[in-house]
Amino acid sequence: MIRGFYAVYLREVLILKRRIFRQMLSWSVMPVLYLIAFGYAMGRHVQVGDHSYLEFLIPGLVAMSSMTQSYAIAGEINIARFYWHIFEEFQVAPISNFSYVLGEVLAGITRALLAVGVIVVLGMLFGVVLNYNVYFFLALMLNSFVFASLAVAVAMLVKSHADQALLNNFVITPMAFLGGTFFPLEHLPEWAQKILYFVPLTHAAEAIRTASFGQPFKFLNFIVLVVAGIIFFIAAMLCVNHARD
Amino acid sequence: MIRIERLVKKYKDVQVLHEVDLQVQAGELFAYLGPNGAGKTTTIKILTGQTRADSGSAYLNGFSIQKQSLSAKQQFGLVPQSINLDRELSVCENLLIHGLLYDMSRTSINQKAEELMEYVGLSDRTDSVVKELSGGLQRRLMIARAMLHQPMILFMDEPTVGLDANIRRKIWSLIKRIQQKGTTIFLTTHYIEEAEFLADRVAFLDEGRIVVVDTPENLMTRQGEWAIDRFTETKMETVYFDSRETADQYNRDQHDQYTLRRVNLEDAFLALTGKRVK
Numbered sequence: 325m326i327r328g329f330y331a332v333y334l335r336e337v338l339i340l341k342r343r344i345f346r347q348m349l350s351w352s353v354m355p356v357l358y359l360i361a362f363g364y365a366m367g368r369h370v371q372v373g374d375h376s377y378l379e380f381l382i383p384g385l386v387a388m389s390s391m392t393q394s395y396a397i398a399g400e401i402n403i404a405r406f407y408w409h410i411f412e413e414f415q416v417a418p419i420s421n422f423s424y425v426l427g428e429v430l431a432g433i434t435r436a437l438l439a440v441g442v443i444v445v446l447g448m449l450f451g452v453v454l455n456y457n458v459y460f461f462l463a464l465m466l467n468s469f470v471f472a473s474l475a476v477a478v479a480m481l482v483k484s485h486a487d488q489a490l491l492n493n494f495v496i497t498p499m500a501f502l503g504g505t506f507f508p509l510e511h512l513p514e515w516a517q518k519i520l521y522f523v524p525l526t527h528a529a530e531a532i533r534t535a536s537f538g539q540p541f542k543f544l545n546f547i548v549l550v551v552a553g554i555i556f557f558i559a560a561m562l563c564v565n566h567a568r569d
Numbered sequence: 570m571i572r573i574e575r576l577v578k579k580y581k582d583v584q585v586l587h588e589v590d591l592q593v594q595a596g597e598l599f600a601y602l603g604p605n606g607a608g609k610t611t612t613i614k615i616l617t618g619q620t621r622a623d624s625g626s627a628y629l630n631g632f633s634i635q636k637q638s639l640s641a642k643q644q645f646g647l648v649p650q651s652i653n654l655d656r657e658l659s660v661c662e663n664l665l666i667h668g669l670l671y672d673m674s675r676t677s678i679n680q681k682a683e684e685l686m687e688y689v690g691l692s693d694r695t696d697s698v699v700k701e702l703s704g705g706l707q708r709r710l711m712i713a714r715a716m717l718h719q720p721m722i723l724f725m726d727e728p729t730v731g732l733d734a735n736i737r738r739k740i741w742s743l744i745k746r747i748q749q750k751g752t753t754i755f756l757t758t759h760y761i762e763e764a765e766f767l768a769d770r771v772a773f774l775d776e777g778r779i780v781v782v783d784t785p786e787n788l789m790t791r792q793g794e795w796a797i798d799r800f801t802e803t804k805m806e807t808v809y810f811d812s813r814e815t816a817d818q819y820n821r822d823q824h825d826q827y828t829l830r831r832v833n834l835e836d837a838f839l840a841l842t843g844k845r846v847k
């Protein structure tokens with residue numbers, strides 16, 4: 325059943341390894357800009373509850389980066405599928421849809437963990453050391469799992485790489501800004517808060533933030549992430565068949 | 570062994586395959602010949618589980634590709650028409666990923682890879698990144714990769730397209746050697762001489778229909794053993810003869826420019842379809 329997933333995973337890792345330095349640099353650009361612009365320059369005198377804005381911002385960046393970077397696996401899949409036709413190798417191999425999706429999802433999670441590692445280190449350079457505990461790690465993993473699975477599902481459905489960019493613009497980017505990453509949701513009107521409560525990233529941001537502040541975790545956050553992850557994963561498995569014409 | 574029964578494929582409203590029936594015996598080198606757009610790749614895509622047929626069935630060594638796809642996929646290796654190597658990775662890494670997809674152990678991957686690299690003449694390039702290899706070497710790597718898990722059936726979709734004559738001949742001899750080891754080979758091509766040189770049997774596909782299936786010898790001699798191409802002022806025509814003597818006799822009676830030659834497979838297809846394959 326899971327035979328061959330490691331081949332799919334290893335392929336992505338080998339490709340990532342070839343450009344790991346460039347990749348790490350690019351992963352640090354966005355967080356550094358945010359940290360300087362919003363954390364250091366603007367937010368120095370802003371308090372969010374008991375925490376400085378920088379302390380508030382870093383868990384948000386972790387949530388956002390783990391989302392965008394695990395989701396970025398979709399781009400890799402598209403390139404393999406539309407430009408290099410490597411996806412054919414997987415279609416032809418005696419591996420199940422489950423194995424294929426698992427391999428790609430794990431690759432997405434790996435990317436996300438590395439990107440978050442960069443942020444945690446950058447945060448330290450800005451003098452912020454948070455509580456990186458088990459719940460932090462769990463929320464991070466779940467968030468990456470959710471968005472890597474979504475990415476695989478979407479990558480199987482799109483007909484071109486351009487479609488993918490369009491989707492990112494309308495779905496991922498708004499979520500990245502509104503999902504409780506950069507400002508407390510309580511600042512938004514009630515109706516908006518209600519809508520955002522259906523967005524997995526909101527729960528990921530909340531879970532990651534409560535964990536890194538050493539506060540008790542909310543069960544609901546984890547339930548939402550687990551359920552969303554399972555739904556997207558199954559959707560991805562079903563979508564693999566769709567990629568055949 | 571490959572068995573195809575009444576295969577039908579449509580893309581939207583266009584029917585690409587019309588009830589294709591075929592049987593390829595174990596150990597046979599079967600050439601699937603046809604012009605651009607005939608449906609060769611489509612047939613291979615169905616046989617290898619990349620595309621679904623609208624109706625009909627296909628069996629590889631008795632396993633249905635539709636119903637027992639994982640077992641059926643264990644039976645074959647595929648050399649696709651367009652290069653689908655991982656360009657950023659090394660030769661070795663490409664083979665490693667393939668082997669792992671087929672659940673091989675690392676030791677058997679390494680052992681088999683070394684043997685195959687020798688076999689296709691890539692031994693000194695195993696650490697090169699694929700994008701640095703020439704087109705011919707990439708083709709050979711694709712053949713080696715398809716053979717890595719030791720499949721009983723090898724599908725090759727135009728394995729020599731875009732290669733120069735020298736390299737094409739090298740790949741031909743490689744294909745022959747693979748067949749001699751007992752592998753069943755299903756090869757598509759639109760180069761008639763490729764089919765003539767390699768194949769035990771040839772199927773000719775035209776606009777999604779099989780026009781004929783036979784050995785190259787039988788097909789060639791259907792209209793005679795010798796051919797004369799006559800060039801008149803307006804056109805070229807070919808006349809066929811059973812023996813050289815009658816052909817010579819015919820020549821003596823003519824005054825146009827002519828060439829006398831043995832028949833080839835192209836004559837067979839011209840006669841069958843009334844048009845050139847290339």
Ligand SMILES: Nc1ncnc2c1ncn2[C@@H]1O[C@H](COP(=O)(O)OP(=O)(O)OP(=O)(O)O)[C@@H](O)[C@H]1O
Nearest residue numbers: 569580585603604605606607608609610611612759
């Ligand atoms: N995904 C697709 N969607 C729509 N039409 C397609 C698709 N793939 C192939 N076709 C059409 O099906 C027909 C057969 O194509 P196919 O690729 O099987 O031909 P072929 O014999 O392999 O040709 P070639 O020698 O050019 O490789 C062509 O008319 C082609 O345009």
Ligand SMILES: [Mg+2]
Nearest residue numbers: 609610611650
């Ligand atoms: Mg083709």
